[in-house]
Amino acid sequence: MTAPETALLNVERPHYPPLLLRHPGNPILTRKHWPYSINSVFNAGATLLQDGTTLLLCRIEDRRGLSHLCAARSSNGVDGWQIDREPTLMPSPKEYPEEIWGIEDPRITFVPELQKYVVTYTSYSRGGPGVSLALTKDFHSFERYGVIMPPDDKDTALLPRRINGYWALIHRPMTPLGSHMWISYSPDLHHWGRHRLMLEARRGAWWDANKIGLSPPPIETSRGWLVLYHGVRHTPSGCLYRLGLALFELENPEKCLLRGDSWIFGPEADYERNGDVNNVVFPCGYTMDPDGDTVNIYYGAADCSIALARASIRALLQWLDANGSCERRRSQDV
Numbered sequence: 001m002t003a004p005e006t007a008l009l010n011v012e013r014p015h016y017p018p019l020l021l022r023h024p025g026n027p028i029l030t031r032k033h034w035p036y037s038i039n040s041v042f043n044a045g046a047t048l049l050q051d052g053t054t055l056l057l058c059r060i061e062d063r064r065g066l067s068h069l070c071a072a073r074s075s076n077g078v079d080g081w082q083i084d085r086e087p088t089l090m091p092s093p094k095e096y097p098e099e100i101w102g103i104e105d106p107r108i109t110f111v112p113e114l115q116k117y118v119v120t121y122t123s124y125s126r127g128g129p130g131v132s133l134a135l136t137k138d139f140h141s142f143e144r145y146g147v148i149m150p151p152d153d154k155d156t157a158l159l160p161r162r163i164n165g166y167w168a169l170i171h172r173p174m175t176p177l178g179s180h181m182w183i184s185y186s187p188d189l190h191h192w193g194r195h196r197l198m199l200e201a202r203r204g205a206w207w208d209a210n211k212i213g214l215s216p217p218p219i220e221t222s223r224g225w226l227v228l229y230h231g232v233r234h235t236p237s238g239c240l241y242r243l244g245l246a247l248f249e250l251e252n253p254e255k256c257l258l259r260g261d262s263w264i265f266g267p268e269a270d271y272e273r274n275g276d277v278n279n280v281v282f283p284c285g286y287t288m289d290p291d292g293d294t295v296n297i298y299y300g301a302a303d304c305s306i307a308l309a310r311a312s313i314r315a316l317l318q319w320l321d322a323n324g325s326c327e328r329r330r331s332q333d334v
């Protein structure tokens with residue numbers, strides 16, 4: 001064997017290309033940054049404001065175990081966060097009884113037609129988690145629409161534009177037979193119907209068996225809606241939350257064009273492996289760089305902090321082309 005060949009054997013080569021690159025400053029937000037007492041900060045919705053500021057709408061858990069939302073703003077999306085001195089959006093169980101046990105895991109969609117941000121979040125009711133929706137222009141005042149999907153349902157985001165005249169919402173109802181991603185349509189954001197199964201959890205030993213859910217809002221590309229979703233694997237030592245990738249047709253978003261078999265990002269770093277809930281990476285938001293290719297993915301790590309990973313849309317699509325397929329099997333027993 002020649003010397004270069006031996007050298008190659010000794011180098012540890014990754015067999016899976018790293019598609020999401022962790023920021024060296026991770027975790028970028030922890031409870032130590034907060035201007036008031038909290039237990040933990042994680043699972044943040046993200047958006048760019050008109051002036052280019054990155055806004056994260058963070059899930060804050062207090063020591064009662066109940067969550068509310070708090071905004072953090074930064075000019076570079078990495079550090080120098082200006083955090084609201086008080087909670088930005090608190091549960092309002094008097095008017096909205098479904099929020100009695102808190103509000104969690106927001107996703108933000110800027111809707112050009114409305115010139116407003118639509119925030120969808122989990123409202124934790126006595127009957128379990130449901131989906132609520134609120135509109136805002138500035139993340140100071142909110143117009144609440146209340147619960148739009150009854151329990152058990154969560155992991156929701158609105159598409160930024162109408163599809164064939166209707167608003168489209170991705171969500172994840174839970175049934176005893178499995179938790180799959182569904183899409184529903186509405187003429188007015190209040191009344192929802194035409195429910196369709198969008199992506200099924202797989203079965204058996206798969207990393208995304210039994211329970212999947214939308215992670216950040218879908219990313220619109222010329223090839224289709226690029227969807228990062230989480231799969232939950234139940235193991236004897238607890239759950240493992242990892243991310244997978246799929247692509248859906250632009251004008252018919254319930255149609256899956258490509259779905260990768262392998263997960264592309266999972267808990268590896270210490271702050272993802274260890275926390276209040278070990279082994280969790282849970283993105284709820286992203287922002288795009290001006291190059292139109294770099295996506296900044298903000299994720300909750302181990303239900304304790306917020307971290308950032310970057311990816312290239314082009315590389316994600318290339319990976320799907322090489323590793324995805326478009327199986328159209330539909331179970332009767334969803």
Ligand code: BMA
Nearest residue numbers: 043104105277280282300303
């Ligand atoms: C999910 C959601 C997330 C959480 C994750 C891990 O069901 O509730 O908010 O990060 O579990 O605990």
